[in-house]
Every structure is written in structure tokens, then in C-alpha cells.
Amino acid sequence: MLPARRHALPPGLIVLALAAVVLAASIAFMTVGVKGNWAYVLELRGRKLAAIVLVATATAVSTILFQTITGNRILTPSIIGFDALYALLQTVLVFFLGAGRVAAFDPRLLFLLEAASMLALALLLYRWLFLGERRSLHLLLLVGVVFGLIFRSITQLLQRIMDPNEFVVLQDRLFASFNGVNPVLIGMSATAIGLVGLAIWKRRFVMDVLLLGREPAIGLGVDYRRLVTLILVLVSVLVASSTALVGPINGFEPISFYGVLVANLTYLLLPTFSHRFLLPAAAMIGILLIAGGQLVLETLLGFDSAVGIVIEFAGGLVFVFLLLKGLAR
Numbered sequence: 001m002l003p004a005r006r007h008a009l010p011p012g013l014i015v016l017a018l019a020a021v022v023l024a025a026s027i028a029f030m031t032v033g034v035k036g037n038w039a040y041v042l043e044l045r046g047r048k049l050a051a052i053v054l055v056a057t058a059t060a061v062s063t064i065l066f067q068t069i070t071g072n073r074i075l076t077p078s079i080i081g082f083d084a085l086y087a088l089l090q091t092v093l094v095f096f097l098g099a100g101r102v103a104a105f106d107p108r109l110l111f112l113l114e115a116a117s118m119l120a121l122a123l124l125l126y127r128w129l130f131l132g133e134r135r136s137l138h139l140l141l142l143v144g145v146v147f148g149l150i151f152r153s154i155t156q157l158l159q160r161i162m163d164p165n166e167f168v169v170l171q172d173r174l175f176a177s178f179n180g181v182n183p184v185l186i187g188m189s190a191t192a193i194g195l196v197g198l199a200i201w202k203r204r205f206v207m208d209v210l211l212l213g214r215e216p217a218i219g220l221g222v223d224y225r226r227l228v229t230l231i232l233v234l235v236s237v238l239v240a241s242s243t244a245l246v247g248p249i250n251g252f253e254p255i256s257f258y259g260v261l262v263a264n265l266t267y268l269l270l271p272t273f274s275h276r277f278l279l280p281a282a283a284m285i286g287i288l289l290i291a292g293g294q295l296v297l298e299t300l301l302g303f304d305s306a307v308g309i310v311i312e313f314a315g316g317l318v319f320v321f322l323l324l325k326g327l328a329r
Helices: 011-031 038-070 082-097 099-103 107-129 137-161 164-173 183-202 204-210 214-219 224-246 257-269 275-300 307-328
Strands: none
Touching: 011 038, 011 275, 038 183, 038 204, 038 224, 038 257, 038 275, 082 099, 082 107, 082 137, 082 164, 082 224, 099 164, 107 137, 107 183, 107 224, 183 204, 183 224, 204 214, 204 224, 204 275, 214 224, 257 275, 257 307
């Protein structure tokens, strides 16, 4: 899956260094440029930082796991159509109920509805995947892409015929926002992501075997079908929880360049393919990209541009580079 590399530093030391940098960046994120009421600012920034940590961790871990089972460095879970389904759900709610009624919904109920819808899509696709012996992971990806195109087509149709004022409100709901996240939703998302994280950590060594491929893994005694199905479900919970919390990190794009960027920076930085180092390192790199980017762009440089635009641009360049590198081979 990945080429061998030589590094002077052991992976454990790199992970510790990343943890120190993340801690320093978090402290700076909470304190730099604070004026006026410290209690209010720290509470506001703390809520924002908590959302960033949850979303970055969920996106990074889910991308690493998805690339492990697919054996491909440019695929991310969003290719199955999670972002498109989220956009369709928001559009349908605003189109038929109106922006006012949707805004009045209990945020906990809306969170559960969004997460359950995305998880139901994933389970439907996985059931389709394992209906017969001739099914394959590649078929799952193809069906996911088709579903994503269908969802986007319906979404665009409804958006073209809805009231312009409703459309303006809808636009704000279709992009990730870390500002004003409900603390209750942070707790719900943290619980789901934490439980999934524990389940993944217990299987971190078995996941290393999956990097060898399907046949070698089966030969070494791994229940390949059961393990891959479990990983896909856990990945779905991670993506659904983070997306329902702040919205799609990637808008309407079929491939999350943010996930591609985080995963490949992790592969580049660490001299190992062991998941006990890859997973925490990817989570911390993801946090640094968002929190550090917000700190540099908005606080230090005074730019109003969203950090997601810069991250997606850099991730897109990495994506194109990986494609050209693969074609060159």
C-alpha cells in the first residue's frame, strides 16, 4: 500500500512531539488576542476548540481506516456520499418545512436525525456489499459514488426552485462551522466518537494485518469480512457524528481533500505503518491544521477567509500530486 521510508526518529517520539505541539497550539488558540472578559472568551473559544478536536479526530481516524481497508491513499469515506446525503437532508427540511421551523427544532433531535440518516445509508450499502460472494469493496465505492450523484442532483433541483430567502439560510447550514456549536451536541458527539475510538483502539494490531491485503489477512486467521464490515460501520459513526455536529467539512465535494491531506502528511511524517502510531498522529495533525490554521489566519494575520478554503486548496494539490504520481508509475 505504502512505500518503505527511513527516518532517524522513532515513531513514538514523533507522536510525543506532535502532542507537545498540539498542546502549545491549543493554549495559543485559547489565549492569543484575548481582550475584555476572559471568562466569556475562554468559554467561547473552548467550545470552538472542542468542536475542532472532535471533527479533526473523527475525520483523520476515519480516513486512515478507510484507506487501510481499501488499500488506496486518495479515497476517503465521503466518497460513499455522506456529505451529499447531509446536504439533501438539510435541503429537504428547509424546502418543505421552511427555515424558521427548522431553526426551531430541538438541536438534539436534529443531530440524531442527521446522524441516523447517514448511518442508515452506510448500513444499506454494506448490506448490499455482503449480499453475495461476488460482491466487492470496489462495488461499494461505485454504488456510493452513484448515490452521491443522485443525492446532489435532487439537492440542486430543490435549491433551484426554493424561495431565494430560504436558500440564503440553507447555504449557511451546508458548510462546516465551528462557531456557536451547541454544548449538548458536543457532549453527544464526544460520547459517540469516544466509544468508537475505544473499539478501534482494541483492534489496532489486527488492522495492521489488513495492510497486507485480503488474501494474506485471511491466511493469517483474520475474519476479513466481519472485520471490514465492523470497520466500515465504525467509520460511518465517526463521519456521521462529526458531520451532524458542524456540517460537512468539505461542502459538496465528492472527495474530502482535508482527509487526503491529513492522511498523507501522517504517512510522510511517521516511519511506520502501525495503527497504534498512525491513528493518534493523524488526529493531532488534523487538529493542528484546523486550530493552527485558524490561529494564524484569523488571529495573527487578521484574515477573514475561512481556514477550510486554504486547507482544501492544499489538499487538492496533494490529491493531484498523488494522482500524477500514480499515473507515472
